Amino acid sequence: MEYLSLPYLTAGVAALFAGALLSLRSQKPRATAIVAACVALLSFLLAAREVIVAGHGRLFDPLLRCFEADGLDAVPMAFYAALTLVFVVLAPRRDASGSALAGMLLISLATQITYAAADLVTLTAGWWLTSLPFVLRLFGVQRSQKLSQGFLIASCVALTAAVVIMHTTEIEDLSHASMVAFGLIILAVILRKGVFPLHGWMLSAFEKGPLLPTALLFNGHLGALLIARSEAHALPQAARHALDILSTVAIATALITSIRGLAENRPRRLLALLCVSQAGFILAGIATANAEGITGALLHWLVVSAASTGLICIVRVLEVRVAGVADPASHLGLAVKAPRLATFFLVCGLALIGLPGTLGYCAEDLLFHGALESHPYIGLALLVATAFNAINLIRLFSILFLGVLPKHVIDIPDALPRERWPLAACAVFLICGGLLPGTIIAWRSEAAHVMEQALGVESH
Amino acid sequence: MSPQNILLILVSTPLVVFLAMSVLWLLGGHMPEQAISRITKAVYAILTIGAFILGYKMWQSGVTTLRVSLGDWFTVAHYGFPLSLLVDRLSFPIVAVTIILAGVVGSFSVRYLHRDPGFYRFFLLLHLFTFGALLVFTADSLDLLIGGWEIVGITSVLLIGFFQYRMDPARNALRVFATYRVADLFMLVAVFLAHHWFGTASWEGMFSGEWPGHVHNLQGSAASISIIAVLLVFAASGKSSQGPFCGWLPRAMEGPTPSSAVFYGAISVHAGAYLLLRIEPLFRVSWVATALVIFVGLTTALLGTLVHRTCADAKTSLAYASQTQLGLIFAEIGFGWTTFAIIHIVSHAILRTLQFLRTPSMLRDHHRVHAAAGGKIDPTGEHLEALFPRGIQIWLYRFALGRGFYDSILNRFIIAPLLWGARMLAIFEPGWEAVGPDAEQHASKSETAAS
Numbered sequence: 001m002e003y004l005s006l007p008y009l010t011a012g013v014a015a016l017f018a019g020a021l022l023s024l025r026s027q028k029p030r031a032t033a034i035v036a037a038c039v040a041l042l043s044f045l046l047a048a049r050e051v052i053v054a055g056h057g058r059l060f061d062p063l064l065r066c067f068e069a070d071g072l073d074a075v076p077m078a079f080y081a082a083l084t085l086v087f088v089v090l091a092p093r094r095d096a097s098g099s100a101l102a103g104m105l106l107i108s109l110a111t112q113i114t115y116a117a118a119d120l121v122t123l124t125a126g127w128w129l130t131s132l133p134f135v136l137r138l139f140g141v142q143r144s145q146k147l148s149q150g151f152l153i154a155s156c157v158a159l160t161a162a163v164v165i166m167h168t169t170e171i172e173d174l175s176h177a178s179m180v181a182f183g184l185i186i187l188a189v190i191l192r193k194g195v196f197p198l199h200g201w202m203l204s205a206f207e208k209g210p211l212l213p214t215a216l217l218f219n220g221h222l223g224a225l226l227i228a229r230s231e232a233h234a235l236p237q238a239a240r241h242a243l244d245i246l247s248t249v250a251i252a253t254a255l256i257t258s259i260r261g262l263a264e265n266r267p268r269r270l271l272a273l274l275c276v277s278q279a280g281f282i283l284a285g286i287a288t289a290n291a292e293g294i295t296g297a298l299l300h301w302l303v304v305s306a307a308s309t310g311l312i313c314i315v316r317v318l319e320v321r322v323a324g325v326a327d328p329a330s331h332l333g334l335a336v337k338a339p340r341l342a343t344f345f346l347v348c349g350l351a352l353i354g355l356p357g358t359l360g361y362c363a364e365d366l367l368f369h370g371a372l373e374s375h376p377y378i379g380l381a382l383l384v385a386t387a388f389n390a391i392n393l394i395r396l397f398s399i400l401f402l403g404v405l406p407k408h409v410i411d412i413p414d415a416l417p418r419e420r421w422p423l424a425a426c427a428v429f430l431i432c433g434g435l436l437p438g439t440i441i442a443w444r445s446e447a448a449h450v451m452e453q454a455l456g457v458e459s460h
Numbered sequence: 461m462s463p464q465n466i467l468l469i470l471v472s473t474p475l476v477v478f479l480a481m482s483v484l485w486l487l488g489g490h491m492p493e494q495a496i497s498r499i500t501k502a503v504y505a506i507l508t509i510g511a512f513i514l515g516y517k518m519w520q521s522g523v524t525t526l527r528v529s530l531g532d533w534f535t536v537a538h539y540g541f542p543l544s545l546l547v548d549r550l551s552f553p554i555v556a557v558t559i560i561l562a563g564v565v566g567s568f569s570v571r572y573l574h575r576d577p578g579f580y581r582f583f584l585l586l587h588l589f590t591f592g593a594l595l596v597f598t599a600d601s602l603d604l605l606i607g608g609w610e611i612v613g614i615t616s617v618l619l620i621g622f623f624q625y626r627m628d629p630a631r632n633a634l635r636v637f638a639t640y641r642v643a644d645l646f647m648l649v650a651v652f653l654a655h656h657w658f659g660t661a662s663w664e665g666m667f668s669g670e671w672p673g674h675v676h677n678l679q680g681s682a683a684s685i686s687i688i689a690v691l692l693v694f695a696a697s698g699k700s701s702q703g704p705f706c707g708w709l710p711r712a713m714e715g716p717t718p719s720s721a722v723f724y725g726a727i728s729v730h731a732g733a734y735l736l737l738r739i740e741p742l743f744r745v746s747w748v749a750t751a752l753v754i755f756v757g758l759t760t761a762l763l764g765t766l767v768h769r770t771c772a773d774a775k776t777s778l779a780y781a782s783q784t785q786l787g788l789i790f791a792e793i794g795f796g797w798t799t800f801a802i803i804h805i806v807s808h809a810i811l812r813t814l815q816f817l818r819t820p821s822m823l824r825d826h827h828r829v830h831a832a833a834g835g836k837i838d839p840t841g842e843h844l845e846a847l848f849p850r851g852i853q854i855w856l857y858r859f860a861l862g863r864g865f866y867d868s869i870l871n872r873f874i875i876a877p878l879l880w881g882a883r884m885l886a887i888f889e890p891g892w893e894a895v896g897p898d899a900e901q902h903a904s905k906s907e908t909a910a911s
Contacts, residue, residue, distance in 0.1 A: 147890055200889035256885055263882035291537035335624050340486065355614060356607035362534055362541075365603075369539055372652045383648050387641040394617070394637045402621055402630035424486060437534045445536060 004050055007063035009116045012043035012081065016109035020102040029098035030088065033105055037085040044081040044112070048074040052443060060118060068118040071446035072228055072298075077115045079302055080220065083309050084108040086422040087216050090313040092320040095139075095212055103138030104213055111220035120163045123226075127188075128156045130217060139210035148205035148214075151198070155191035158184045159226075179242070185226060186242055193223035193283070194276050195246075196253035206272030211319075215312040218275060219305045224282045228298070228451060247287030251381045254280030258388035261395075266327050267315050270396045275308045277389050278352055284378055285367040286451070293370020294448040295441060299363035302440070303351060303430065307360065310348030310426040314341050317419060318400060321412040331403025340415040342401040344423040349397060351430035353390040359433035359440065366441075463521075464528045466514045467545055470507055470555070471598055474591040477503055481584050496583050497570040503587075504563025511556045514547065524549055525670050527600060542662055544600035550671045550737055550802065551597045554730070557806050558597060561726040561813050562590045568817055569718040578622055582716065589615040593727050597734060601662035602651045605735070609647065609699070612728050613640040619719040620712050632711035639708040643698015650691035657684045663738065672740045672798060682745060689742040689749035692735060693756065700732030700786045703756035706763065707866045709783055713775040717819055724779060725812030729786055730805050736793045737801060743794065750794050757790025766860040769845075774819045782812055 019036020023029040051059055051074035061067040069077065087104055088096075107130055114126030131152040134145065162184035189195070194202030205214045227246065254277045261273040282304065285297025318334060318341065319325045325332065335342040351358035354365075364386065372379035415423060433440050477499065484491060491499075518526060525548040532540035547555065566586055573579050592615060595608025617640065621633035654661040667673040675685065696702075701709035712724055723729070736743075736753060743750045764784035771777035785808045792801040818825060830837055845853055862868070 197888045204890055256888075259878070259882050260885040261882070263879050263886075292539050295536045331627060331630055333625055343486065350614065356610050361607070365541065366534075366536055366539070368648070368652055369655060372656050376656065379652060380649065383645055383652075386648075387645045390641050391634075391638045394634055398621070398630050398634050402624045402633070403627050404625060420486075420488075427486070441534050441536060448536075 002054070002057060002059050003062045004047055004059045004069065006046070007061050008043045008047035008050070009061040009067040009069060009077075009112075010063040012040040012047070012077075013067070013109060013112055013116070015039035015043060016084075016105050016112065020105035020109065023102040023105060024098050026098060029101045030091075030096050033088045033101040034085065036105060037081065037088050037108070040108070040112070041078070041081040041085055044074075044078040048078040052446075055446065058118070061116070066118050066122040067113075067116040069116060071444075071450060073115040073225065075443045076221075076225070076301065077112055079305060080108065080111055080115070082425075083219055083305055084216065086309055086426065087212055087313070089422050090317070090419055091212055092317055094320060095210070095316070099138045100140070100210070100213070103133035103136075104216055106133045106138070107213060107216050107220075111217075111222065114220070114222055115225065120166065123229075124156075124159050124163050127159050127192075127222065130220065130222070131156060133213065134209075134217075139213050145205070145209055148201045148209055151191050151194075151201040155188045158188040158191060162188065182230070182242055185230065186246055189223035189226055189246070189283075190249065193221075193279060194253075195223075195249050195280070195283070196256050199253055199257060199276050202276050203269050203272045206275075207266065207268045211268065211312060211316045215275075215308065218279070219309060221279065221282060221301055221305070224279070224286060224297075224301060227283060227286055228447070243287050247284050247375070247378065250280045250283035250287070251378050251385075253277065254284065254385040255381050255388075258385040258392065261392035262388065264392075265399065267325060267396060267400060270392060270399075271308075271311060271315060274311075274352065274389055274392055274396070275304065277385055278304045278308070280385070281364070281367060281382060284382060285370060288367075288370040288374045288378070289452065290370045290374055291445075291448055291452045292366045293374060294451050295444055296363050296366030296368075296370055298444040298448055299359065299437075299441060300367055302433075302444075303358075303360045303363050306426050306429050307348040307352035310344060310423055311352070313419075313423070314345045314348075315400070317341065317415075322406075322409055324406065324408075325400070328399055330406075331398060332400050332409075333403040333405040334409070334412070335401035336405055337409065337412050338401075338414045340420065341423075342397070344415065344427055345401065346397060347427045347430065348423075349393040351434070353386060353393055357434050358430050359437060360430065361434055362437040362441070461513075463514055463517045463523070463526055466510050466517070467526060467528050467547055467598065470510050470514065470559070471545060471591070471594045473503060473507060474587045474594065478584060478587040478591060481580070481587070485580065485584070491580065493570070493574065493579055496580065500566040500570070500583055500586075501563070504559065504566055507559045508556075508563060511559050515552060515556065518547070518552070527664075529600075541603055542601050543604065544662065545598045545604075546600035546663065547598060548671050550734075553802060553806055554597045554734055555594060557809055558590065558593050558727050561809060562586065562593070562722055564813065565718045565722040565726070565817070568721075569716075572718055572820075573716065576716075578624075582619070582622065582719070585615045585619055586719075586722070589619075589722070589728075593731070596731050600664065601660075602647075602654060603661050606644075606647055606651055609731065610644065612731060613637075613644065613699075616640075616712065616719075616723050616728055619715040619723065622715050622719065629714040632714045636708045636712050639705050640698060643695055643705050646691045646698070647695035650688050650695060653684070653691070654688055657688070667741050671738070675741045675745050685742055686746035686748050689739065689746045690752060692739055692742070693749055693753050696732035696735045696790075697756055698732070699735070700729050700790070701783050702732065702760045702787060702790055706760050706783060707863075707870060709779045710776045710863070713773075713779055717775070717816060720775060720779075720819075721813045721816035724782060725816040726809040729782060730789075730809055733786060733789045733793065733801065733805055736790065737798055740793065740796075740798055744796075754791050754794035757787040757792075757794060759787070760784075761787030761791065763864050766856060767863050770857065770860040774822050775816070778812065778815055778819065782808075785812075 015036050019033055022032045026032040047069045051069045058068045058070040088101060110126050110129030113129060114123055117123035117126055134149055162181040165181040190198055257273045257277040261270055264270045264273060282297045282301050285293045285300060351360040354360040368379050368382060371382055528545040530543040533543045534541050569582060573582055589612060592608045592611030596605055596612060599605035599608060617633050617637040620636055621629045623629045651661050658666060660666060666676055668676050698705040709724060713720055761784045764780045764787055768777055768780035768784060771780060789801050789804050792804060
């Protein structure tokens with residue numbers, strides 16, 4: 001058993017926990033949350049660096065051995081910590097109360113626990129914890145949140161049942177999971193990720209729930225993590241058939257939500273449809289079972305997280321500044337007043353749909369090649385979904401930023417310095433990653449290789 | 461300096477200028493108009509000189525094909541994305557014309573857009589467009605070509621929506637973007653199928669010898685070659701506003717006149733014709749693709765020339781005139797007259813740029829000619845119509861006035877069913893409101909936005 005040189009994972013998780021507690025009581029909750037998020041980011045970055053330098057295998061935390069980092073989760077951990085920082089910094093003042101920031105740090109904490117879990121019990125604990133801030137109503141009382149909370153808890157119950165079955169039958173890891181247990185895991189993923197036909201709760205959560213915490217929850221991509229973990233553990237043949245079904249459902253989700261978006265005008269719902277559709281690509285890519293497809297999916301995971309964070313934060317910032325953004329009667333023409341926000345929106349959006357020169361293009365190129373190699377129909381369906389998503393994105397951009405400025409919008413500030421730097425960081429990541437993708441692909445290729453081998457060995 | 465380095469500089473300089481200007485702006489900086497003007501003029505002057513030096517060096521050394529391989533952009537397992545540039549007898553004239561015309565339009569725009577709020581944005585997009593166009597014309601594979609292809613597409617759409625404070629440019633930009641995406645879908649499918657069936661999408665891998673060359677002994681059957689050729693014909697039709705995608709070009713006239721000149725007169729619309737010329741060996745194998753490209757070209761030319769005669773505004777009229785010429789270029793390519801097609805592309809690009817740039821002064825020009833002719837100018841353009849019987853003339857006039865009823869057909873048979881289907885998918889969402897006043901309100905909003 002190999003260990004990290006220092007307990008970085010414990011330090012990161014502890015920083016988030018302490019940050020959440022202190023934010024509840026602090027006079028300056030945003031400053032407290034930023035410090036906690038920065039410490040967590042540094043810890044997870046150092047852990048990721050050690051894992052990348054080590055090259056292969058799992059490195060356990062020397063203090064809490066229920067935590068480990070490997071090629072699959074080390075980069076997403078550091079990346080998610082960075083996203084948490086972005087959310088905390090970008091949250092408008094009305095979303096940055098002590099309890100709201102504590103809630104966001106708790107979501108981050110729970111997601112990191114799930115990523116770092118060395119066993120299924122810890123993973124399940126993290127999975128449950130992600131729902132806690134919503135159940136405790138740390139983000140205030142929201143309209144129609146019972147549905148989304150119900151789905152979150154149902155997902156937790158399904159995963160717990162799977163773990164209980166595995167433990168009662170004395171099965172230690174996923175390689176020997178019974179079909180029932182694996183079926184429950186798939187169900188947990190479907191419920192959690194909002195896979196068709198159960199994607200409705202995600203739209204409802206985006207539209208009626210607290211936008212930034214919901215986005216933070218969504219960007220954990222825990223469903224994809226669970227499937228990736230399952231693949232990395234050489235699944236039995238029967239389970240792979242279930243994975244094939246899951247990939248088909250993921251494609252259906254990507255395609256159907258992209259088409260559904262054509263008839264949607266409300267920015268939050270349109271964003272949700274875009275994000276759910278693009279997230280469907282990740283599951284489909286993981287199920288391709290070849291290096292190109294899996295690497296593309298793992299890369300797309302980062303792209304979706306960074307790009308959707310930028311898009312969602314900009315929409316929230318505009319909602320706070322301009323009345324009527326939630327359900328615009330017509331085009332809002334905000335580019336005149338907020339050209340930089342419009343530019344950041346466009347950059348993030350175009351990266352999400354895979355414009356050449358951005359990281360999204362590399363991810364989608366790999367994904368499509370992998371998909372066409374293994375299941376051509378998946379590749380073709382993904383291409384169609386990308387086309388519709390691109391149209392949806394430009395429609396959303398058009399609704400928000402083009403057209404005649406409403407009379408009630410007299411003057412709104414463009415991107416504030418506090419907002420400019422995090423958005424610039426997202427844009428730089430997406431563009432520089434696209435121009436020089438080799439480094440980022442190298443971060444993910446190890447995990448892709450492990451997963452491909454696990455599937456390849458089993459299939460032979 | 462070696463020709464390889466000159467080619468690299470030609471392609472990368474506009475990108476570097478674009479990135480530098482973007483970073484400066486995003487960090488809160490600003491550049492005065494004069495500085496932008498000087499930078500633009502200097503860049504295009506250098507690029508023009510570079511293009512001539514490149515041509516001279518190639519001619520002097522008797523080289524007709526120059527390849528610059530930069531290795532793979534990224535690799536995973538056995539798959540690598542090749543970064544390789546190519547200049548040959550086909551691409552050199554088009555690269556040279558692109559650089560010269562982009563420079564002319566840039567120089568013109570300095571005065572045309574003086575004190576316009578979007579001055580900086582226009583030049584940013586112009587440099588990005590030039591990079592995209594040069595990438596299309598120098599790409600050594602379909603993989604790389606598609607990169608430039610999409611950059612040209614998105615800059616085109618952003619320039620159509622340049623006057624963002626009006627509704628029509630916003631709506632038309634969206635419609636053009638949707639058309640582009642659907643057409644690009646054919647290109648993407650073709651690229652991936654080329655990899656799937658042939659194991660390559662590079663020109664060198666698919667064709668042997670110097671352009672036009674011959675099809676290599678590819679792994680796929682004749683049917684697979686036909687499928688890829690047909691898909692690429694549709695992709696080219698999308699970019700050049702031909703056949704089923706002929707409706708977007710008039711809508712694109714919402715952009716500022718210089719962008720109309722450089723995109724829809726000079727460079728962008730010819731990218732489709734360039735693609736067809738590049739894959740010309742595939743046509744010789746596939747009669748289906750050959751017949752399709754001739755049919756698409758001639759029918760669009762016919763429609764374009766009819767509609768052109770009934771247009772009331774100058775830019776739309778020019779757009780249909782461009783479409784007509786592009787249709788003829790498509791037909792020429794289909795008939796195998798490749799050299800003639802290249803000459804047609806270059807001359808058409810130059811003439812159309814001049815016409816577009818003179819559009820704002822058209823009335824003044826007319827008055828000047830009118831005065832010079834002593835107040836008598838003979839009407840033109842009625843010779844062909846006079847050949848038809850009166851009844852057919854009226855029918856054709858009605859048909860042309862309705863622009864071939866293209867938009868009506870598209871709205872009724874494609875967009876409306878698609879939107880209906882999209883609305884029906886809401887049955888999977890909680891609180892479904894497909895029936896009722898709210899739903900109708902949202903549906904009408906969707907249709908407004910979509911149309």
